[in-house]
Amino acid sequence: MTDSLDFLTTMNEFLVYDEVPSEYASHRFAPFALTDALIKEAGEKKQPILHFWTTKPHVILGMMDTKLPFLTEALENISAYGYPYLVRNSGGLAVISDEGVLNFSLIFPEEEERLSINEGYERMHQIIQTAFKDFSEDIDAYEIPDSYCPGDYDLSIEGKKIAGIAQRRLNGGIAIMIYLSVTGNQQKRSEIVKDLYTNGLKGQETKWHFPTVRPEVMTTLEKALSQSFTVLDVKERIKATFTNASIKLSDGSFPPSIQTSYMKGLEKMIKRNEKMLP
Structure with missing residues (x-):
């Protein structure tokens, strides 16, 4: 892990997509379709982009989750919690998204x-570390195996996971994507995903590995740092990391290229969910 944001020195300006127009936010698949459109735009226009988004409470399934042998029963249980669910267009496993979780993509x-997978993850790790450098606690990057959606670059504080990172590459663009549990009931989030696998597996062995979720290994940023945060607070800290590195941040627009890619991405998400979910 490097201790600098040197990779930003070749990037003078980022376009920021945060509070987007309703036509890019009203559909539950919208953030995923827009992310793909922005990756394509970044690759074709050679333009770095920052994308922030939150959702109402949802269970966001990975494609592997659709392999659960008792998926129908598992999804019925999720519905009983009052949480809608969907399958995202990237790998990994289930996560919870709600108003207390910030999703952020560095595109x-x-x-x-070609940037290696680990180098991409290290860039996101360094941005989050820098955003909270005024705290004495270290933000570490290693797998928390009993968390939901575990990965090599889980971000944790004192052994408790606060965030997970993924990557997606399309049309010459790359997105390093993080979900950051800022505030809210992380115990409940973890229990919902734990129940997903309990009801979806019923003890049956599969060729796919699903985590044994232990809620106590996960927490929120505000609990880990013993300070109240809002999602807006965290967005401002992340943006400040760029402006303090002399990077210009400008509001992103929606040219026809993004509009077209977004509509195509939305249609793909709709078809994917119709095909993969009972």
Whole structure:
């Protein structure tokens, strides 16, 4: 892990997509379709982009979750919690999204020398570390195996996971994507995903590995740092990381290229969910 944001020195300006027009936010699949459109835009226009979004309470399934042998029963249980569900268009496993979880993507064009997967994750780790450098607690990056959607670059404070990171590459663009549990009931979030696997597996062995979710290994940013935060607070800290590095942040627009890609992405998400969910 490097201790600098040196990778930003070649990027003078980022376009920011935060409070987007309703036509890009009203559909429950909208954030995923827009993310893909922005990755494509970054690759084609050679333009770095920051994308922030939150959702109403949802269970966001990974494609592997649709392999659960008792998926129908598991989804009925999720519905009993009052949580809608959907399948995202990328790998990994189930996560919970709600108003207390910030989703943030660092999107940029592929470089001449292809960025390795780990280098991409390290960039996001460094941005989040820098955003909270005024706290004494370290934000570590390693797998928390009994968390939901565990991965090599889970972000944690004193052994408790606060965030997970994923990547997606399309049309010469790359997105490093993080969900950050800022505030809210992380115990409940974890229990919902734990129940997903309990009811979806019923003890049956499969060729796919699903985590044994233990709610006590996950927490929120505000609990881990013993300070109240809102999602807006965290967005401002992340943006300040860029402006303090002399990066210009400008509001992103929605040219026809993004509009077209968004509609195509939305249609793909609709078809994917119709195909994969009972």
